[in-house]
Amino acid sequence: MENLIFSQAGVAQLVKIRRQIEHEFGFQFKLADTESFIDFLTAASISPDSSIRACFMDFLTNLNQEQRQRLQSLGLDLPNHLINQA
Numbered sequence: 001m002e003n004l005i006f007s008q009a010g011v012a013q014l015v016k017i018r019r020q021i022e023h024e025f026g027f028q029f030k031l032a033d034t035e036s037f038i039d040f041l042t043a044a045s046i047s048p049d050s051s052i053r054a055c056f057m058d059f060l061t062n063l064n065q066e067q068r069q070r071l072q073s074l075g076l077d078l079p080n081h082l083i084n085q086a
Contacts, residue, residue: 004070013059017044020052038075045077
């Protein structure tokens with residue numbers, strides 16, 4: 001995965017999302033490569049579980065604009081209100 005660096009709060013959100021998603025889907029996401037990481041975030045964004053979606057939104061909100069743009073360039077669909085938010 002290409003140098004995606006997140007704050008301690010961002011990493012904590014990712015751990016929380018991963019635990020909840022693994023419980024919901026019943027398997028572990030392999031996060032060793034960019035494609036798998038984007039698949040993991042996409043699963044969080046479309047989860048029927050509102051608490052997973054809320055954690056995903058918290059994660060995105062804590063990213064800076066450059067990080068969000070990088071994730072978007074890698075194929076993650078972002079909510080419109082976060083695309084150009086500083």
